[in-house]
Amino acid sequence: MADRKKQFAVIGLGRFGGSVCKELYNMGHQVLAIDNRDQKVNEFARFSTHSVIADSTDEKALQSLGIRNFEYVIVAIGDNIQSSILTTLVLKEMEVENVWVKAQNAYHHKVLEKIGADRIIHPEHDMGVRIAQHITSEKIVDYIELSDEYSIVELLATNKVHNRSIIDLDIRAKYGCTILAVKRGEDINVSPMPDDVIYKDDILIVIGHKRDLKRYEEEGL
Ligand code: ADP
Numbered sequence: 001m002a003d004r005k006k007q008f009a010v011i012g013l014g015r016f017g018g019s020v021c022k023e024l025y026n027m028g029h030q031v032l033a034i035d036n037r038d039q040k041v042n043e044f045a046r047f048s049t050h051s052v053i054a055d056s057t058d059e060k061a062l063q064s065l066g067i068r069n070f071e072y073v074i075v076a077i078g079d080n081i082q083s084s085i086l087t088t089l090v091l092k093e094m095e096v097e098n099v100w101v102k103a104q105n106a107y108h109h110k111v112l113e114k115i116g117a118d119r120i121i122h123p124e125h126d127m128g129v130r131i132a133q134h135i136t137s138e139k140i141v142d143y144i145e146l147s148d149e150y151s152i153v154e155l156l157a158t159n160k161v162h163n164r165s166i167i168d169l170d171i172r173a174k175y176g177c178t179i180l181a182v183k184r185g186e187d188i189n190v191s192p193m194p195d196d197v198i199y200k201d202d203i204l205i206v207i208g209h210k211r212d213l214k215r216y217e218e219e220g221l
Pocket of ligand 1: 011012013014015016017034035036037040054055056057076077078079080083
């Protein structure tokens with residue numbers, strides 16, 4: 001079910017982990033917030049379902065929190081790379097299904113990959129790429145990198161495509177890109193039909209090869 005509440009645990013309540021924790025909690029999910037500093041745990045008591053003091057490198061401590069039962073565990077330990085690695089290792093040994101880890105650098109990333117982290121996040125790098133994309137084109141509203149080759153972008157529809165249908169614009173054949181959704185004010189049309197019409201100032205959420213997306217943004221809009 002799409003609206004089923006998921007169970008999350010966030011380990012490390014610094015700037016990154018703290019933001020993830022608050023946002024998940026505001027979205028209505030169950031969030032267990034963990035940090036080894038009591039000041040952080042107190043601060044997050046009102047931004048989480050439970051907040052507890054624990055050292056996440058201590059397997060027994062994690063066991064007693066029932067961490068195995070959480071669908072997602074986010075390891076957001078910043079500077080202490082050793083603790084981040086050890087925590088990830090313990091979580092994967094305990095067979096936690098989805099362990100997402102913030103990496104500090106390329107070496108950290110490599111080790112995390114080896115020990116089975118399910119997703120490795122580089123917040124500063126990823127945000128830097130998004131901001132750069134954003135400020136170099138007035139048409140790009142947002143940008144998500146899926147891999148070295150593929151991305152999803154939010155593009156602003158200009159006069160050039162105003163009042164034209166998706167089939168008429170023939171975006172997939174001409175540019176190899178696919179429109180996933182069209183946002184118009186508060187409305188969002190997911191999986192638009194070929195004869196749906198686009199208006200100026202609509203936001204198009206488009207997936208494709210980076211090269212094709214760039215060509216579409218420059219020539220098609
Ligand atoms: P950011 O760069 O996202 O702000 P920080 O390094 O400032 O990250 O924050 C990391 C958080 O992780 C800190 O609040 C710290 O107390 C916590 N932390 C570090 N090691 C452990 C550990 N072994 N167990 C639990 N929490 C930890």
